[in-house]
Amino acid sequence: MPATLIYRKTALAVILTVQLMLAMDFLIVIVSLKNIQIDLGFTAADLSWIPNAFALAFGGLLLLGGRLGDMIGQVKAFKIGLAIFVLASLAGGIAPSPSVLIIARVFQGVGSALAAPSVLALITILARNEEEKNHGLSLFNAISSIGASVGLILGGALTAFISWRWSLLINVPVGAVTFAAIGFLVPETSKVKGKIDFSGALTAIFGSTALVYGFISAAENSWLSLLTIGSFIAAVLLFTLFFLIESKVADPLLRLSILCPKPRQGGLIVMAAVVGMHFASLFLILQYFQQVLGLNPLLAGFAYMPLTITVFSVTQFVPRMVIRFGVRNLMVVGCILVAAGVIGFSRLNANSTYWGDVLFPVILHSVGVALVFTPGSIIVLEGVEDQDAGIASGVLQISQQIGGAIGIAAMVSIYTANLKPHDFSSGLSSAFLAAAGISVLAAIITIIYVPHKPETNK
Incomplete structure (x- = not known):
């Protein structure tokens, strides 16, 4: 080293x-x-x-x-x-x-x-x-x-x-x-x-692709379109086959025992949920900046600077906070703050302003994200042996990728269903209140799955 x-x-x-x-x-x-x-x-x-x-x-x-x-x-x-x-x-x-x-x-x-x-x-x-x-x-x-x-x-x-x-x-x-x-x-x-477990690799590749494409199709077409439903059915069948293969082959692509520890399962679920809400919020707020506040892409990027600064600043203190307060407490508080932030976003309308109505929810959301992401990564990777570090990292990142796809597809669908003609902000309330509910659910999952002092996950 x-x-x-x-x-x-x-x-x-x-x-x-x-x-x-x-x-x-x-x-x-x-x-x-x-x-x-x-x-x-x-x-x-x-x-x-x-x-x-x-x-x-x-x-x-x-x-x-x-x-x-x-x-x-x-x-x-x-x-x-x-x-x-x-x-x-x-x-x-x-x-x-x-x-x-x-x-x-x-x-x-x-x-x-x-x-x-x-x-x-x-x-x-x-x-x-x-x-x-x-x-x-x-x-x-x-x-x-x-x-x-x-x-x-x-x-x-x-x-x-x-x-x-x-x-x-x-x-x-x-x-x-x-x-x-x-x-x-x-x-x-x-x-x-x-x-290399080629049969497991192929079913994982096609299963993951089908699942991600299903959420892309849901956002672009509808949840009930044949393409969307067919993609989800294919994903379920392929992942079922993947887990059957992994349980039988001598050198599996993914040792299923890696997924067994309860804290790791909870961490993956919570990370997927919060990442989904984070990506979906970024997507909708970006549209709000441009469509309602009239900001060009460059100014919209600068409008996100408080998020960038807050996440980076808070993250510097998280390792010490983990030692003092524990992973679970930080994740629960983070999920609640994410919920509070998106509730603030749900109040936005055509008359809202950046400084008066957007900035404070952005900061709340940012602090919440910072308190979830690092402790969530710690609990997922806790106890992973060096020889499994790559696949464990892949599992964590695919949970985030799928969570992001689900979050954007779900919130865009809710937003579109409640959208009124010529009023971009009319669908925001329902979409962000749903996001708040999911964030609170993530906090509950954390309490159930993650112990106060995580044991080594082997």
Whole structure:
């Protein structure tokens, strides 16, 4: 392991730089959609595939990416994933047509699915003790949370002042530097012996893809469309087959015992729920900023700066708060604060103002998110052996990915069902009150599943 404090901090900074790049990739492109449509001639229907192509590949391959890191070494998996992501970013940035851009987005998702579990696994493996691990997880969650607003600001600025293409091309120099640095700074991790569980991998890939696509379809079409229902049925059948395979093969993609500890189950459920409410809130409030308050994408990004600053600031104190108050207490308080924040959002209307009506709920929401994400990650990864760090990280991230898809699809559906013509804010009350109910339910699940002092989950 790195011998000096400066060496370890530099290695952690490199790893977290990649996480920031991956975290902001979704929204840095979202704010450029209108310019991409004009430049490349996308149809309105095909434009949605720019974010969706990434989401499907990323969600579908996370479990496989996590296990590959355990088998070939986390640094090697990290570098392979980063290389694919950077090359795909280059291809997307110079794309001459819609089809090339969409294919590039697919490969960005592939690269992210390989690199992302290794980012989290390396943070836990490189830590010399619980304090360093909790500090690393806090920074990881802070970076992941602020990636949205950073992506909005940077994407808006690049699109406004240079070109939408630089929202993809910026990944190339940053990725190249981190790719070169990681080999010098981080030693390779131990490897798990065994064969790749191809049958489990295929059912996991297609099952995850079907599930994510089901929620995409629900948001775009309806919950009762044949495409949505068919996707969910396929996901259930494929995951059922996946768990049957994993219970029988000698070298499973996912050892089912990893999912057995009750605190870990609760942590995964709560993380999925709160991440879902967080992503859905970001999505709807972004639309509110633009549609009602009249902010352009760049100003909308700056309007999220209080969220960024609050999450990052609070997260710095979370490791010490975990020691003093315990994981469960922080998660319960965080869920309640998230609920309070979205209740504040439910009161927004056409006459609301940013400073008078939006800012305080944003801060409440931000504090709540900071108090849930790091303790939630700690409880999920508690007791995981180094040889299972990659797959455990993949499970955590796929729960967040699916939670985000569910949250956006569910809240958009509730919002749309209560929307009145020519009144954007009319559907916000019902959508955010539903989000508050889910956040309170997450607090109850925390109380039931997570002990005051978590035992080692083996």
